[in-house]
Amino acid sequence: MTPEFVYGVDFSGATDAERNVWIAGGRLTDDGLDIGTLGTAKSVLDGDVSGQAETHAGLVDWLREREPAAVGLDFSFGLPSTLLDAVDDPPADWGAFLDSFPPADCADPDGFEDWGKQRTREATGGERAFLKRETDGPVGASSPYGFIGSTITYYGVRDVLAPLVRGSDGGEAVATVAPMQEQSFEAPLTLLETYxxxxxxxxxxxxxxxxxxxxxxxxxxxxxxxxLLAAADLTVDDADRETVVENTGGDALDAVVAAAAALRAVESGFAVERGRYDEREGYIYV
Structure with missing residues (x-):
């Protein structure tokens, strides 16, 4: 199923995520991607979205209705292989990782970060506290469980990826994840990680x-x-352009950039670059 829509999501695990999650995207046309939607979760999502859990649930519900679509999300979709092998029953593939996330006894992002640091120190003889995935280093991304990444990785994988890919709380599974899952075009939603x-x-x-x-x-x-507009097949109207420039947090710009990355992935057929992809760890589309 070829996507008709492309979106980018600047994700947040903050308590006021309704103001920090930004969404950008729209319909694919013969000329590329027309950014017809740009705003915070509070302004874009349906219902009275307020708070972290409510925002994440609202985002999942909203994405379920955006089909067929490709969506770029800016949080880590996986962990370094060293950590995947540090559990009692190491996941054989990315899908098994998703099924087992979050790790046992990781009740919150702080616990997740501590879990990762402890196992990294054990695996490296105390020389390291954080590791990166094969896909992180070449694009300058941080460790998925580091000080910067642990919160959005934890909530992104648990609250957004799992419900959409596996289904939860009565909701059907509606998404596949590129490139780790085959036939990415066959589901209503194709999700991909970007930075x-x-x-x-x-x-x-x-x-x-x-x-x-x-x-x-x-x-x-x-x-x-x-x-970005010169390099990608994007159109942004004057009002949204002003929103991007005036948004001091840079979240509006990041959402548009995430949409551009998703568009590029669609145009390439979700191709990956050699040398920076471990299928258990995930892949960043840039």
Whole structure:
């Protein structure tokens, strides 16, 4: 099933996720992707979305209705193989990892981070606390269970990926994940992992210091958006363009960048680059 829509989601595990999750995307046309939706979860999702759990559940419900679509999500979809092998029954593939997440006794992101650090130290003789996946290093991504990544990895995999791919709370499974699962075009939704900073880096744009209220940071967002539009088949209207430039957190821009990464993945048939893909760990599309 070829996607008719493409979206990018700038994810957040914050308590006020309704204001920090941003969604961008729209319908595919003969000219590329028309960004017809851009806003926070609170403004885009249906119902009275407020709070972390409510926002994540609302996002899942909203995505279930966006079909057929490809969606880029900016959190880690997996863990380094060293950690996967550190459990009593190591998962044989990515699907088995998803079934077993979160690890036992990891009741929250802090517990997840501690679990990862402890097993990393055991595996490296105390030399390391964090490891990256094969796909992380080449695009400059952080460890999935590090200080920056642990929260969004924990909630993203548990609250968004699992319900959509496996189904939960009475909801049907509606998604497959590229490239780890075969026949990505056959399900109503194709989900993929992306990393906005990595996309900006690939395009030679500014991957740091574009988030903030200073004039220099505002201009960095403008240049990044201009560079992205020049490099990808995207259209953004004047109102949304202004939203991206004026959003000091950079979340609006990141959502548009995530959508651009999803579009590029669709156009490539979800192809992967050699040398940075372990099928148990996941893959970042940039």
């Amino acid at each position: 906005p900073a990595g996309v900006l880096g690939r395009l030679g744009l500014q991957r740091r210091n574009y988030k903030g209220a200073s004039e220099a940071e505002r201009e960095a967002r403008r240049r990044n958006l201009d560079g």
